[in-house]
Amino acid sequence: MSKMNWSQVEEWDKKYIMRTFATQDEYTPFPIESAEGDYLITPDGTRILDFFNQLYCVNAGQRNEKINNAIKEALDRYGFVWDAYATDYKSKAAKMIIEDILGEEGWAGKVRFVSTGSEAVETALLIARVYTNRPIIVTREFAYHGWTRGSNAATRIRANNCGIAEANAETTVRQVPGTLTGSVLTAPSPNCMRCSLGHNYETCKDADGELACVKYTKRMIENYGKDRVAAVITEVVQGAGAVHPPEEYVPQIRKLTKDMGILWIADEVLTGFGRTGKWFAYQHYGVHPDIITTAKGLSSSSIPAGAVIVSKEIADFMDQHRWETISTYAGHPVAMAAVCANLEYIIEEDLVEKARKTGAYMQEKLYALKAKHPSIAKISGNGVLWLVEIVKDEKLTPFIESDRNFSHQADLKSFPTKIIGRKTLEKGVLMGGAMPNTLRLGASLNVSREDVDKAMDALDYALTYIESQVLQES
Numbered sequence: 001m002s003k004m005n006w007s008q009v010e011e012w013d014k015k016y017i018m019r020t021f022a023t024q025d026e027y028t029p030f031p032i033e034s035a036e037g038d039y040l041i042t043p044d045g046t047r048i049l050d051f052f053n054q055l056y057c058v059n060a061g062q063r064n065e066k067i068n069n070a071i072k073e074a075l076d077r078y079g080f081v082w083d084a085y086a087t088d089y090k091s092k093a094a095k096m097i098i099e100d101i102l103g104e105e106g107w108a109g110k111v112r113f114v115s116t117g118s119e120a121v122e123t124a125l126l127i128a129r130v131y132t133n134r135p136i137i138v139t140r141e142f143a144y145h146g147w148t149r150g151s152n153a154a155t156r157i158r159a160n161n162c163g164i165a166e167a168n169a170e171t172t173v174r175q176v177p178g179t180l181t182g183s184v185l186t187a188p189s190p191n192c193m194r195c196s197l198g199h200n201y202e203t204c205k206d207a208d209g210e211l212a213c214v215k216y217t218k219r220m221i222e223n224y225g226k227d228r229v230a231a232v233i234t235e236v237v238q239g240a241g242a243v244h245p246p247e248e249y250v251p252q253i254r255k256l257t258k259d260m261g262i263l264w265i266a267d268e269v270l271t272g273f274g275r276t277g278k279w280f281a282y283q284h285y286g287v288h289p290d291i292i293t294t295a296k297g298l299s300s301s302s303i304p305a306g307a308v309i310v311s312k313e314i315a316d317f318m319d320q321h322r323w324e325t326i327s328t329y330a331g332h333p334v335a336m337a338a339v340c341a342n343l344e345y346i347i348e349e350d351l352v353e354k355a356r357k358t359g360a361y362m363q364e365k366l367y368a369l370k371a372k373h374p375s376i377a378k379i380s381g382n383g384v385l386w387l388v389e390i391v392k393d394e395k396l397t398p399f400i401e402s403d404r405n406f407s408h409q410a411d412l413k414s415f416p417t418k419i420i421g422r423k424t425l426e427k428g429v430l431m432g433g434a435m436p437n438t439l440r441l442g443a444s445l446n447v448s449r450e451d452v453d454k455a456m457d458a459l460d461y462a463l464t465y466i467e468s469q470v471l472q473e474s
Protein backbone atom coordinates (compact mmCIF):
# COMPACT_ATOMS: atom_id res chain seq x y z
CA MET A 1 0.00 0.00 0.00
CA SER A 2 1.31 3.43 -0.91
CA LYS A 3 2.33 5.89 1.88
CA MET A 4 1.69 8.82 -0.51
CA ASN A 5 -1.20 11.11 0.45
CA TRP A 6 -3.24 10.24 -2.63
CA SER A 7 -6.20 12.39 -1.75
CA GLN A 8 -3.73 15.30 -1.86
CA VAL A 9 -2.46 14.04 -5.27
CA GLU A 10 -6.01 13.93 -6.63
CA GLU A 11 -6.85 17.36 -5.18
CA TRP A 12 -3.81 19.02 -6.75
CA ASP A 13 -4.34 17.07 -10.02
CA LYS A 14 -7.89 18.37 -10.32
CA LYS A 15 -7.03 21.87 -9.13
CA TYR A 16 -3.85 22.68 -11.08
CA ILE A 17 -3.71 20.55 -14.27
CA MET A 18 -5.49 21.35 -17.56
CA ARG A 19 -7.23 18.24 -18.82
CA THR A 20 -8.26 17.12 -22.36
CA PHE A 21 -11.10 14.85 -23.61
CA ALA A 22 -13.36 16.11 -20.79
CA THR A 23 -14.50 19.33 -19.21
CA GLN A 24 -13.15 19.98 -15.71
CA ASP A 25 -16.54 19.00 -14.25
CA GLU A 26 -16.57 15.73 -16.18
CA TYR A 27 -13.01 14.85 -15.22
CA THR A 28 -12.24 12.50 -12.34
CA PRO A 29 -8.59 11.62 -11.55
CA PHE A 30 -7.53 7.99 -12.13
CA PRO A 31 -4.51 7.65 -9.80
CA ILE A 32 -1.78 5.15 -10.66
CA GLU A 33 0.82 4.47 -7.97
CA SER A 34 3.14 2.25 -10.06
CA ALA A 35 3.37 0.00 -13.10
CA GLU A 36 4.88 -3.42 -13.82
CA GLY A 37 4.87 -5.54 -17.01
CA ASP A 38 1.32 -5.29 -18.35
CA TYR A 39 -0.14 -4.02 -15.08
CA LEU A 40 -0.94 -0.66 -13.54
CA ILE A 41 -1.18 -0.57 -9.75
CA THR A 42 -3.55 1.86 -8.02
CA PRO A 43 -2.80 3.38 -4.57
CA ASP A 44 -4.90 0.72 -2.79
CA GLY A 45 -2.77 -2.02 -4.41
CA THR A 46 -5.30 -3.09 -7.06
CA ARG A 47 -3.53 -4.50 -10.15
CA ILE A 48 -5.20 -3.58 -13.45
CA LEU A 49 -4.33 -5.39 -16.71
CA ASP A 50 -3.68 -2.67 -19.29
CA PHE A 51 -4.98 -3.73 -22.72
CA PHE A 52 -4.44 -0.22 -23.96
CA ASN A 53 -0.71 -0.74 -23.35
CA GLN A 54 -1.05 2.94 -22.43
CA LEU A 55 -1.15 4.34 -25.98
CA TYR A 56 0.14 1.11 -27.58
CA CYS A 57 3.61 2.19 -26.68
CA VAL A 58 5.11 0.01 -23.89
CA ASN A 59 6.33 -2.75 -26.20
CA ALA A 60 8.89 -4.20 -23.76
CA GLY A 61 6.56 -3.98 -20.77
CA GLN A 62 6.48 -1.49 -17.87
CA ARG A 63 9.70 -0.98 -15.84
CA ASN A 64 11.68 -3.35 -18.03
CA GLU A 65 14.75 -4.32 -15.96
CA LYS A 66 17.26 -4.13 -18.83
CA ILE A 67 16.04 -0.68 -19.91
CA ASN A 68 15.92 0.66 -16.35
CA ASN A 69 19.46 -0.55 -15.63
CA ALA A 70 20.69 1.10 -18.83
CA ILE A 71 19.04 4.39 -17.79
CA LYS A 72 20.65 4.22 -14.35
CA GLU A 73 24.06 3.52 -15.93
CA ALA A 74 23.67 6.46 -18.33
CA LEU A 75 22.79 8.71 -15.40
CA ASP A 76 26.24 7.95 -13.95
CA ARG A 77 27.71 9.83 -16.95
CA TYR A 78 25.02 12.14 -18.27
CA GLY A 79 23.39 15.02 -17.72
CA PHE A 80 22.43 16.37 -20.98
CA VAL A 81 24.11 17.41 -24.21
CA TRP A 82 22.03 18.57 -27.16
CA ASP A 83 21.98 17.10 -30.64
CA ALA A 84 25.10 18.95 -31.80
CA TYR A 85 27.27 16.51 -29.89
CA ALA A 86 28.03 12.84 -30.56
CA THR A 87 27.41 10.34 -27.78
CA ASP A 88 28.03 6.58 -27.76
CA TYR A 89 24.35 5.90 -27.05
CA LYS A 90 22.98 7.98 -29.92
CA SER A 91 25.41 6.65 -32.52
CA LYS A 92 24.81 3.05 -31.38
CA ALA A 93 21.03 3.52 -31.53
CA ALA A 94 21.28 4.85 -35.10
CA LYS A 95 23.62 2.02 -36.15
CA MET A 96 21.29 -0.61 -34.65
CA ILE A 97 18.31 0.76 -36.59
CA ILE A 98 20.06 1.17 -39.95
CA GLU A 99 22.32 -1.92 -39.84
CA ASP A 100 21.06 -4.47 -37.29
CA ILE A 101 17.32 -4.03 -37.91
CA LEU A 102 16.98 -2.66 -41.46
CA GLY A 103 20.36 -3.67 -42.93
CA GLU A 104 19.07 -6.70 -44.82
CA GLU A 105 16.55 -4.58 -46.75
CA GLY A 106 19.37 -2.26 -47.85
CA TRP A 107 17.26 0.88 -48.46
CA ALA A 108 17.59 2.82 -45.20
CA GLY A 109 20.23 5.55 -45.14
CA LYS A 110 20.16 7.62 -41.94
CA VAL A 111 18.19 8.42 -38.79
CA ARG A 112 17.26 11.69 -37.12
CA PHE A 113 16.16 11.46 -33.49
CA VAL A 114 13.50 13.64 -31.88
CA SER A 115 11.42 13.26 -28.72
CA THR A 116 7.89 12.42 -29.87
CA GLY A 117 5.95 10.94 -32.76
CA SER A 118 4.51 14.32 -33.73
CA GLU A 119 8.02 15.70 -34.03
CA ALA A 120 9.04 12.69 -36.13
CA VAL A 121 6.13 13.40 -38.50
CA GLU A 122 6.92 17.14 -38.54
CA THR A 123 10.51 16.28 -39.52
CA ALA A 124 9.39 13.77 -42.17
CA LEU A 125 7.00 16.29 -43.77
CA LEU A 126 9.73 18.95 -43.77
CA ILE A 127 12.26 16.56 -45.37
CA ALA A 128 9.74 15.34 -47.97
CA ARG A 129 8.88 18.91 -48.98
CA VAL A 130 12.44 20.21 -49.21
CA TYR A 131 13.72 17.03 -50.91
CA THR A 132 11.04 17.18 -53.63
CA ASN A 133 10.63 20.96 -53.54
CA ARG A 134 6.86 20.37 -53.64
CA PRO A 135 4.19 21.63 -51.18
CA ILE A 136 1.38 19.09 -51.14
CA ILE A 137 1.03 16.10 -48.81
CA VAL A 138 -1.68 13.43 -49.25
CA THR A 139 -3.20 12.01 -46.09
CA ARG A 140 -6.28 9.80 -45.57
CA GLU A 141 -9.59 9.95 -43.77
CA PHE A 142 -9.30 9.06 -40.08
CA ALA A 143 -5.50 9.46 -40.17
CA TYR A 144 -3.71 10.31 -36.94
CA HIS A 145 -0.22 11.73 -37.41
CA GLY A 146 0.15 13.94 -34.33
CA TRP A 147 -1.08 17.08 -32.66
CA THR A 148 1.57 19.67 -33.62
CA ARG A 149 0.63 22.10 -36.41
CA GLY A 150 2.21 20.28 -39.37
CA SER A 151 1.42 16.74 -38.18
CA ASN A 152 -2.10 17.76 -37.15
CA ALA A 153 -2.64 19.23 -40.64
CA ALA A 154 -2.30 15.62 -41.84
CA THR A 155 -4.53 14.27 -39.05
CA ARG A 156 -8.15 13.60 -40.01
CA ILE A 157 -9.72 12.62 -36.69
CA ARG A 158 -12.58 15.12 -36.56
CA ALA A 159 -12.65 15.23 -32.77
CA ASN A 160 -8.90 15.91 -32.76
CA ASN A 161 -9.09 18.62 -35.42
CA CYS A 162 -12.18 20.31 -34.19
CA GLY A 163 -10.88 22.52 -31.44
CA ILE A 164 -13.18 22.81 -28.44
CA ALA A 165 -16.76 21.80 -27.72
CA GLU A 166 -19.04 22.20 -24.73
CA ALA A 167 -20.05 18.96 -23.02
CA ASN A 168 -22.94 17.31 -24.89
CA ALA A 169 -24.28 20.76 -25.85
CA GLU A 170 -25.83 21.20 -29.27
CA THR A 171 -23.53 24.17 -29.79
CA THR A 172 -21.30 24.02 -32.84
CA VAL A 173 -17.76 23.08 -32.00
CA ARG A 174 -15.26 25.92 -32.23
CA GLN A 175 -12.69 25.06 -34.92
CA VAL A 176 -9.03 25.91 -34.32
CA PRO A 177 -8.51 29.13 -36.32
CA GLY A 178 -5.58 29.13 -38.78
CA THR A 179 -5.19 25.37 -39.09
CA LEU A 180 -2.77 24.47 -41.88
CA THR A 181 -4.78 21.75 -43.66
CA GLY A 182 -4.69 23.70 -46.93
CA SER A 183 -1.47 22.04 -48.07
CA VAL A 184 -2.81 18.54 -47.36
CA LEU A 185 -5.19 16.53 -49.57
CA THR A 186 -7.44 13.86 -48.03
CA ALA A 187 -7.68 10.49 -49.75
CA PRO A 188 -10.21 7.78 -48.78
CA SER A 189 -9.27 5.47 -45.93
CA PRO A 190 -9.17 1.72 -46.79
CA ASN A 191 -11.97 1.21 -44.28
CA CYS A 192 -13.71 -1.64 -46.12
CA MET A 193 -16.53 -2.21 -43.63
CA ARG A 194 -17.72 1.39 -43.84
CA CYS A 195 -16.21 2.44 -47.19
CA SER A 196 -16.69 6.16 -47.91
CA LEU A 197 -16.89 5.33 -51.62
CA GLY A 198 -19.89 3.08 -51.06
CA HIS A 199 -18.03 -0.12 -51.90
CA ASN A 200 -17.28 -3.23 -49.95
CA TYR A 201 -14.24 -5.46 -50.26
CA GLU A 202 -16.02 -7.82 -52.64
CA THR A 203 -17.11 -5.12 -55.09
CA CYS A 204 -14.37 -2.52 -55.05
CA LYS A 205 -11.58 -4.01 -57.19
CA ASP A 206 -11.44 -3.27 -60.94
CA ALA A 207 -10.42 -5.77 -63.65
CA ASP A 208 -6.76 -5.20 -62.71
CA GLY A 209 -7.49 -5.74 -59.02
CA GLU A 210 -6.98 -2.07 -58.15
CA LEU A 211 -8.86 -0.98 -55.04
CA ALA A 212 -11.40 1.82 -55.51
CA CYS A 213 -9.78 3.88 -52.69
CA VAL A 214 -6.38 3.62 -54.41
CA LYS A 215 -7.91 4.57 -57.79
CA TYR A 216 -9.57 7.58 -56.15
CA THR A 217 -6.24 8.58 -54.57
CA LYS A 218 -4.53 8.38 -57.97
CA ARG A 219 -7.25 10.46 -59.69
CA MET A 220 -7.14 13.05 -56.90
CA ILE A 221 -3.35 13.45 -57.28
CA GLU A 222 -3.66 13.64 -61.08
CA ASN A 223 -6.29 16.33 -60.68
CA TYR A 224 -4.00 18.35 -58.41
CA GLY A 225 -0.89 17.66 -60.46
CA LYS A 226 1.53 14.96 -59.35
CA ASP A 227 4.45 17.39 -59.74
CA ARG A 228 2.97 19.44 -56.87
CA VAL A 229 2.73 16.48 -54.48
CA ALA A 230 5.68 15.73 -52.19
CA ALA A 231 4.45 12.58 -50.45
CA VAL A 232 1.64 10.31 -49.44
CA ILE A 233 1.73 9.71 -45.67
CA THR A 234 0.06 6.58 -44.32
CA GLU A 235 -0.14 4.72 -41.09
CA VAL A 236 0.21 1.16 -42.36
CA VAL A 237 -2.47 0.26 -39.80
CA GLN A 238 -4.49 3.31 -38.75
CA GLY A 239 -4.14 3.30 -34.98
CA ALA A 240 -6.27 6.08 -33.54
CA GLY A 241 -8.63 5.84 -36.53
CA ALA A 242 -8.74 2.05 -36.10
CA VAL A 243 -8.49 0.80 -39.71
CA HIS A 244 -6.58 -2.31 -40.76
CA PRO A 245 -6.24 -2.17 -44.60
CA PRO A 246 -6.98 -5.01 -47.03
CA GLU A 247 -3.77 -6.81 -48.06
CA GLU A 248 -3.71 -5.16 -51.49
CA TYR A 249 -3.72 -1.59 -50.18
CA VAL A 250 -0.11 -1.03 -49.07
CA PRO A 251 1.51 -2.59 -52.18
CA GLN A 252 -0.84 -0.54 -54.39
CA ILE A 253 0.03 2.70 -52.53
CA ARG A 254 3.72 1.85 -52.99
CA LYS A 255 3.16 1.24 -56.73
CA LEU A 256 1.09 4.43 -57.07
CA THR A 257 3.75 6.60 -55.41
CA LYS A 258 6.61 5.03 -57.38
CA ASP A 259 4.70 5.35 -60.69
CA MET A 260 3.89 9.01 -59.97
CA GLY A 261 7.35 9.93 -58.63
CA ILE A 262 5.98 10.74 -55.17
CA LEU A 263 7.51 9.80 -51.80
CA TRP A 264 5.77 7.35 -49.45
CA ILE A 265 6.05 8.14 -45.74
CA ALA A 266 5.11 5.17 -43.55
CA ASP A 267 4.06 6.50 -40.16
CA GLU A 268 5.08 3.62 -37.89
CA VAL A 269 4.89 5.57 -34.64
CA LEU A 270 2.34 3.13 -33.28
CA THR A 271 3.08 0.01 -35.37
CA GLY A 272 6.87 0.09 -35.26
CA PHE A 273 9.34 -2.08 -33.36
CA GLY A 274 7.45 -5.35 -33.36
CA ARG A 275 3.87 -4.28 -32.55
CA THR A 276 2.33 -6.14 -35.53
CA GLY A 277 4.63 -9.20 -35.49
CA LYS A 278 7.24 -7.65 -37.80
CA TRP A 279 9.84 -5.01 -36.92
CA PHE A 280 7.74 -2.60 -39.00
CA ALA A 281 4.21 -3.09 -40.31
CA TYR A 282 5.15 -2.27 -43.93
CA GLN A 283 7.27 -5.45 -43.91
CA HIS A 284 4.08 -7.58 -44.05
CA TYR A 285 3.70 -6.44 -47.68
CA GLY A 286 7.11 -7.00 -49.28
CA VAL A 287 7.68 -3.30 -50.03
CA HIS A 288 9.51 -0.48 -48.28
CA PRO A 289 8.80 3.24 -47.87
CA ASP A 290 11.07 6.22 -48.55
CA ILE A 291 10.70 7.57 -45.02
CA ILE A 292 9.60 5.96 -41.71
CA THR A 293 8.46 7.90 -38.68
CA THR A 294 8.57 6.22 -35.30
CA ALA A 295 8.38 6.78 -31.53
CA LYS A 296 6.47 4.82 -28.79
CA GLY A 297 8.06 1.34 -29.23
CA LEU A 298 11.42 2.94 -30.13
CA SER A 299 12.12 3.24 -26.39
CA SER A 300 9.03 1.33 -25.16
CA SER A 301 8.12 4.74 -23.74
CA SER A 302 10.58 4.30 -20.85
CA ILE A 303 11.88 7.76 -21.80
CA PRO A 304 10.34 9.81 -24.65
CA ALA A 305 12.07 9.27 -28.00
CA GLY A 306 11.11 9.50 -31.66
CA ALA A 307 12.96 9.11 -34.93
CA VAL A 308 12.76 9.61 -38.68
CA ILE A 309 14.47 7.01 -40.88
CA VAL A 310 15.15 8.08 -44.48
CA SER A 311 16.31 6.26 -47.62
CA LYS A 312 19.90 6.37 -48.80
CA GLU A 313 18.90 8.71 -51.63
CA ILE A 314 17.25 11.19 -49.28
CA ALA A 315 20.10 10.93 -46.77
CA ASP A 316 22.68 11.65 -49.51
CA PHE A 317 20.69 14.70 -50.66
CA MET A 318 20.22 16.12 -47.16
CA ASP A 319 23.94 15.52 -46.41
CA GLN A 320 24.83 17.92 -49.22
CA HIS A 321 22.74 20.75 -47.75
CA ARG A 322 22.66 22.92 -44.66
CA TRP A 323 19.28 22.63 -43.04
CA GLU A 324 18.00 23.25 -39.58
CA THR A 325 15.53 21.83 -37.13
CA ILE A 326 16.31 22.06 -33.43
CA SER A 327 14.39 20.10 -30.84
CA THR A 328 16.15 20.68 -27.53
CA TYR A 329 15.96 17.11 -26.24
CA ALA A 330 16.50 15.35 -29.60
CA GLY A 331 18.94 12.48 -29.05
CA HIS A 332 18.99 13.05 -25.27
CA PRO A 333 21.83 10.77 -24.06
CA VAL A 334 19.74 9.05 -21.38
CA ALA A 335 16.83 8.57 -23.82
CA MET A 336 19.27 7.10 -26.32
CA ALA A 337 20.58 4.71 -23.65
CA ALA A 338 16.98 3.58 -23.15
CA VAL A 339 16.56 3.13 -26.93
CA CYS A 340 19.71 0.99 -27.18
CA ALA A 341 18.64 -1.21 -24.27
CA ASN A 342 15.11 -1.49 -25.64
CA LEU A 343 16.29 -2.56 -29.11
CA GLU A 344 18.77 -5.04 -27.58
CA TYR A 345 15.98 -6.44 -25.42
CA ILE A 346 13.62 -6.84 -28.41
CA ILE A 347 16.40 -8.65 -30.31
CA GLU A 348 17.61 -10.84 -27.40
CA GLU A 349 14.07 -11.86 -26.39
CA ASP A 350 12.92 -12.19 -30.04
CA LEU A 351 9.92 -10.06 -29.09
CA VAL A 352 8.97 -9.59 -32.74
CA GLU A 353 8.41 -13.36 -33.11
CA LYS A 354 6.69 -13.48 -29.72
CA ALA A 355 4.31 -10.75 -30.91
CA ARG A 356 3.61 -12.71 -34.09
CA LYS A 357 2.76 -15.85 -32.10
CA THR A 358 0.66 -13.90 -29.59
CA GLY A 359 -1.17 -12.43 -32.56
CA ALA A 360 -2.12 -15.89 -33.77
CA TYR A 361 -3.38 -16.74 -30.27
CA MET A 362 -5.36 -13.49 -29.94
CA GLN A 363 -6.91 -14.04 -33.36
CA GLU A 364 -8.08 -17.52 -32.31
CA LYS A 365 -9.57 -16.18 -29.06
CA LEU A 366 -11.25 -13.22 -30.80
CA TYR A 367 -12.85 -15.41 -33.45
CA ALA A 368 -14.18 -17.68 -30.70
CA LEU A 369 -15.83 -14.59 -29.17
CA LYS A 370 -17.14 -13.56 -32.59
CA ALA A 371 -18.87 -16.95 -32.90
CA LYS A 372 -20.63 -16.27 -29.60
CA HIS A 373 -21.37 -12.53 -29.85
CA PRO A 374 -23.52 -11.00 -32.65
CA SER A 375 -22.22 -7.55 -31.64
CA ILE A 376 -18.81 -8.40 -33.16
CA ALA A 377 -19.02 -7.61 -36.89
CA LYS A 378 -15.35 -7.66 -37.88
CA ILE A 379 -11.99 -8.60 -36.41
CA SER A 380 -8.73 -7.39 -37.98
CA GLY A 381 -5.14 -7.07 -36.90
CA ASN A 382 -1.90 -8.92 -36.29
CA GLY A 383 0.74 -9.15 -33.60
CA VAL A 384 -0.43 -7.34 -30.48
CA LEU A 385 -2.69 -4.82 -32.21
CA TRP A 386 -6.28 -5.91 -32.90
CA LEU A 387 -9.42 -4.05 -33.97
CA VAL A 388 -12.96 -5.24 -33.20
CA GLU A 389 -15.92 -3.54 -34.93
CA ILE A 390 -18.98 -3.45 -32.64
CA VAL A 391 -22.48 -3.29 -34.16
CA LYS A 392 -26.09 -3.27 -32.99
CA ASP A 393 -27.45 -5.90 -35.39
CA GLU A 394 -26.82 -8.15 -38.39
CA LYS A 395 -27.33 -5.16 -40.66
CA LEU A 396 -24.04 -3.80 -39.17
CA THR A 397 -25.87 -0.78 -37.71
CA PRO A 398 -23.34 1.18 -35.63
CA PHE A 399 -24.25 2.23 -32.10
CA ILE A 400 -22.92 5.72 -32.89
CA GLU A 401 -24.02 6.77 -36.40
CA SER A 402 -21.26 9.39 -36.83
CA ASP A 403 -18.71 6.61 -36.17
CA ARG A 404 -15.16 7.84 -36.94
CA ASN A 405 -16.45 11.35 -37.70
CA PHE A 406 -17.75 11.91 -34.18
CA SER A 407 -17.11 15.23 -32.49
CA HIS A 408 -16.57 15.98 -28.83
CA GLN A 409 -20.12 17.28 -28.69
CA ALA A 410 -21.28 13.67 -28.56
CA ASP A 411 -22.39 11.96 -25.36
CA LEU A 412 -19.06 10.18 -24.97
CA LYS A 413 -20.43 7.91 -22.23
CA SER A 414 -22.84 6.36 -24.77
CA PHE A 415 -20.00 5.09 -26.98
CA PRO A 416 -19.94 1.27 -26.98
CA THR A 417 -16.17 1.38 -26.57
CA LYS A 418 -16.66 3.40 -23.35
CA ILE A 419 -19.45 1.11 -22.11
CA ILE A 420 -17.31 -1.96 -22.81
CA GLY A 421 -14.38 -0.24 -21.07
CA ARG A 422 -16.47 0.36 -17.94
CA LYS A 423 -17.53 -3.30 -17.87
CA THR A 424 -14.07 -4.78 -18.50
CA LEU A 425 -12.72 -2.61 -15.67
CA GLU A 426 -15.11 -4.44 -13.35
CA LYS A 427 -13.00 -7.50 -14.23
CA GLY A 428 -9.72 -5.62 -13.68
CA VAL A 429 -8.95 -5.05 -17.35
CA LEU A 430 -8.45 -1.68 -19.10
CA MET A 431 -9.80 -1.82 -22.65
CA GLY A 432 -11.47 0.49 -25.20
CA GLY A 433 -10.74 2.57 -28.25
CA ALA A 434 -10.60 6.17 -29.44
CA MET A 435 -13.32 5.56 -32.04
CA PRO A 436 -16.92 5.09 -30.81
CA ASN A 437 -17.69 1.70 -32.41
CA THR A 438 -14.25 0.11 -32.72
CA LEU A 439 -12.34 -1.59 -29.92
CA ARG A 440 -8.57 -1.52 -30.18
CA LEU A 441 -6.71 -4.19 -28.22
CA GLY A 442 -3.01 -4.12 -27.42
CA ALA A 443 -0.60 -5.14 -24.69
CA SER A 444 3.17 -5.45 -24.32
CA LEU A 445 4.83 -7.74 -26.87
CA ASN A 446 5.62 -10.26 -24.12
CA VAL A 447 2.10 -10.36 -22.69
CA SER A 448 1.35 -13.81 -21.20
CA ARG A 449 -1.27 -16.21 -22.55
CA GLU A 450 -2.92 -16.06 -19.11
CA ASP A 451 -3.30 -12.28 -19.41
CA VAL A 452 -4.65 -12.58 -22.96
CA ASP A 453 -7.23 -15.06 -21.60
CA LYS A 454 -8.07 -12.66 -18.74
CA ALA A 455 -8.65 -9.83 -21.25
CA MET A 456 -10.80 -12.04 -23.49
CA ASP A 457 -12.92 -13.19 -20.53
CA ALA A 458 -13.45 -9.55 -19.54
CA LEU A 459 -14.43 -8.71 -23.13
CA ASP A 460 -16.85 -11.67 -23.18
CA TYR A 461 -18.47 -10.30 -20.00
CA ALA A 462 -18.73 -6.78 -21.45
CA LEU A 463 -20.17 -7.91 -24.79
CA THR A 464 -22.80 -9.99 -22.99
CA TYR A 465 -23.79 -6.88 -21.07
CA ILE A 466 -23.95 -4.58 -24.10
CA GLU A 467 -26.02 -7.14 -26.07
CA SER A 468 -28.44 -7.44 -23.16
CA GLN A 469 -28.86 -3.66 -23.25
CA VAL A 470 -29.65 -3.78 -26.99
CA LEU A 471 -32.24 -6.51 -26.38
CA GLN A 472 -33.87 -4.42 -23.65
CA GLU A 473 -34.05 -1.38 -25.95
CA SER A 474 -35.49 -3.31 -28.88
Ligand SMILES: Cc1ncc(COP(=O)(O)O)c(/C=N/[C@H](C)c2ccccc2)c1O
Residues within 6 Å of the ligand: 055, 056, 116, 117, 118, 119, 121, 144, 145, 146, 147, 235, 239, 240, 267, 268, 269, 270, 295, 296, 434
Ligand atom coordinates in the same frame (compact mmCIF):
# COMPACT_ATOMS: atom_id res chain seq x y z
C1 LIG B 1 0.54 6.88 -36.09
C2 LIG B 1 0.88 8.00 -35.14
N1 LIG B 1 1.70 9.02 -35.55
C3 LIG B 1 2.04 10.03 -34.72
C4 LIG B 1 1.57 10.07 -33.42
C5 LIG B 1 1.99 11.23 -32.53
O1 LIG B 1 2.93 10.76 -31.57
P1 LIG B 1 3.13 11.60 -30.20
O2 LIG B 1 1.86 11.46 -29.42
O3 LIG B 1 3.40 13.01 -30.59
O4 LIG B 1 4.32 10.92 -29.56
C6 LIG B 1 0.73 9.04 -32.94
C7 LIG B 1 0.21 9.09 -31.56
N2 LIG B 1 -0.76 8.33 -31.24
C8 LIG B 1 -1.79 8.78 -30.34
C9 LIG B 1 -1.26 9.25 -29.00
C10 LIG B 1 -2.88 7.77 -30.18
C11 LIG B 1 -2.62 6.42 -30.33
C12 LIG B 1 -3.66 5.50 -30.17
C13 LIG B 1 -4.93 5.96 -29.87
C14 LIG B 1 -5.16 7.32 -29.73
C15 LIG B 1 -4.12 8.24 -29.88
C16 LIG B 1 0.38 8.00 -33.82
O5 LIG B 1 -0.43 6.98 -33.42
